Amino acid sequence: MEWETVIGCEIHTQLATKSKIFSGAATAYGAEPNTQACAVDLGLPGVLPVLNKEAVRMAVMFGLAVNAEIGKRSVFARKNYFYPDLPKGYQISQFELPIVGKGELSIELEDGQSKVVGITRAHLEEDAGKSLHEDFHGMTGIDLNRAGTPLLEIVSDPDMRSGKEAAAYMRKVHSLVTCLGICDGNLQEGSFRCDVNVSVRPKGQAEYGTRAEIKNLNSFRFVEKAVEYEVARQIAIIEGGGKVVQETRLFDADKGETRSMRSKEEANDYRYFPDPDLLPVVIEDDFIEALRATLPELPDARKLRFIEAFGLSAYDAAFLTGSRELGDYFEAVAKATGEAKLAANWVMGELSAALNRADTGIADSPISAVQLAGLIARIKDNTISGKIAKEVFEAMWNGEGDADQVIDKKGLKQITDSGAIEAIIDEVLANNAAQVDNYRNAEPDKRGKMIGFFVGQVMKASQGKANPGQVNQLLKAKLDG
């Protein structure tokens, strides 16, 4: 039987506010446990929440970016359950009336096509603290620094049909929230995490199959892998005559598999009701229009502009608009050098590879856009060849200075003096008399291939510094002479 996969995502984005959603405590990551938790975050008796307006602004920005209906009157609700890192015994969230309603965004598929994914809703809520089970000798430590951090939970329609599509969706939302500046997008620190609902059904069937929810995926690759594993698991169950159980599962990245966390029968009744401590959030049209005017250029628009203004391919343009910082970096290099293609190749090639190896982001790149532009300028003006440029790049990455400093210090300047190149050529030809004879005796149409040997020898003799174009030209003249 042919199966169809159905996927919907819930993405928790941590909003980049300075203070928490309902208290004045700081949200900065990595502080000593419980040093960024005030009386409100601790849920002490008598304390009350006060909404951080900045979180509202950020949520509305997201809504506008996905062309969503903005909830003119949204309501905070309490989600009641007991857990040690949930200090009040309830999480303040939104239930019936979220701040962002129906919207949509488009994702790029591998075949170059794009696909529209529906946004069901996005709502504001507070994060819980962290339970630390290690280092406490059979007890559990509670760190409430994260408690009360603002989250925007973005819920998609069940529109994705493969792990790749789910990962593309997650990437797209990531690029959107980082472009808007409402989330730092840091996956390792948990600023952006995804729950994926996966089910399968026979192709052509209208009803959905029973779904499993895979929680807390914090990498694009994990989303793809987890979905692939889960789809195979569910198909195997059904084809083996069994039934998929509705449950929550966790993805084990080391083993590449999902495993059961809790089934629906064990699920809590959250007893949602409107939080009487908070007034409904009323959003006026003026506020929405004022925010709309502050929207930055969004990834889709930027991608189009990169294609048109820089002549990039759709693939390159999509890659380079994946995050605001990456787009800004590329644009700075392209503008400084006037060489968009070369800039794109370097950013997507050497630079991205180096960043990946170092497991760091563009914001922390040891080579600035200005420095990379300096390197490209030297390629352009023939000071160095593309090949030498890679060596210079390595040195720059290691902090040995600007392109010019490295070229100078290492003596990598390209040899463009015809006399000097000819001298090297003469030496090479003299040392390879047999090959020269072979060449000259060969049919003219075979010679094209044979000249490569001499080019290689000359480049080697010049330690890669001879201008390859000149070498080719001069060799040809001498051999064909």
Place this chain on the structure above:
Amino acid sequence: MHTKTLAELSAGLAAGEFTSVELTEHFLARIRQYDGELNSFITVSEEQALEQARAADVRRGAGKAGPLTGIPLAHKDIFCTDGVRTSCASKMLDPFIAPYDATVVARLGEAGMVMLGKTNMDEFAMGSSNETSYYGPVKNPWDTQSVPGGSSGGSAASVAARLAPAATGTDTGGSIRQPAALCGITGLKPTYGRVSRYGMIAFASSLDQAGPMAASAEDCALLLNAMAGFDGRDSTSAEREVPDYHAALGGDIQGLRIGLPKEYFGEGLDPQVAAAVQAAITEYKKLGAELVEISLPNTHLAVPTYYVVAPAECSSNLSRMDGVRFGYRCEDPKDLEDLYKRSRGEGFGPEVKRRIMVGAYALSSGYYDAYYLKAQQIRQLISRDFIEAFKQVDVILGPTTPTPAFRLGEKKDDPVAMYLADIYTIAVNLAGLPGMSLPCGFADKLPVGLQLIGNYFDEARLLNVAHQYQLATDWHRHLPDGF
């Protein structure tokens, strides 16, 4: 000194007749003398009180005293007080010392008032007789075999016996007005949002409101001046001017339209209570008021509606009492579930557990629409009754309670009978209106309370209507024998 009203004490301090330290020592001595029997205090903060009194005298010496500077008062043990235990009369919070002051406590402190201690109450403010307190029941000073009412029973009894000139209270369904009525004092529940709820341990957040309890309407006006006002830490507090309630006292009430809801004078009303209220109506006629019969047709729905909304909210509000971070924790928990179950099972009393269970049920999936949502809809109907009524009248008058104080133990095992003690007060909370109770006579030597209900944020008028009555009568001047 203790027979004086707060307004008179203020004048005495200003005239230098006595110091705050003398006044404070006097009331502390009365607490030592009488509270063994009454049990109106959970904690007496003697040292701190004397320190605050000394500071108040210094402030007066520097010419910076306000009308409340140096006057002692007691806080209901539901208000968080920095460094002094805040138990909410529960075993659950018996060990709890808040690291901060409630806004009400801070504001009265800034006015220079001296805190004598924390008063007894029903556990987490759930009760109408003060019998659910972990620290034992409070006795009514008018008859120590009777209850003082609740939940602010300790505040009411301490003021009635003049162990404190005034006290703070909170009112979720009548918890200021009902004990004020049963103990023969004056108490005001302001409009919802008039006084900050920050630092006041929540019972039912959409109904809770703090207010003053004292010997007279004038005293309540002085206290409300300091208590009322917007607080950035309470999103439900009203961003609205606070008038000078004390300065607003004094206008005559000629032509004032007083509404008498027929539903408040029907079956179940004790005839002696009815007679005392009728006498008050006659007094108001003499003062020039016009009496208008009105109807609040949804009155009979108030108690059942309340007992869905309030427990629902409390079931969630009390979840933070989980034995994890503060308060009571059971001995040797086996695992997390055991820790939760036993800490809460052992820490809460039976009435609190009953309400948590009822509330959790009302919010459960599948029952939410039938109970909680329906109750919220009825709440709107009840509010509309009042809004309609206030198109015809300026204030509404009736009894505060159907009977005077009942005997200790009388209704303890019959929750529904207990809930009906608040039958005339509950609708006011559901509508969010201001209401007050003032003494208007006696039934078998027990005080009877007269309830006045005002329109939203009309506390100034409400207080003056009560004040004019107290200028013409002396019920509020009666003190229980033996105190």
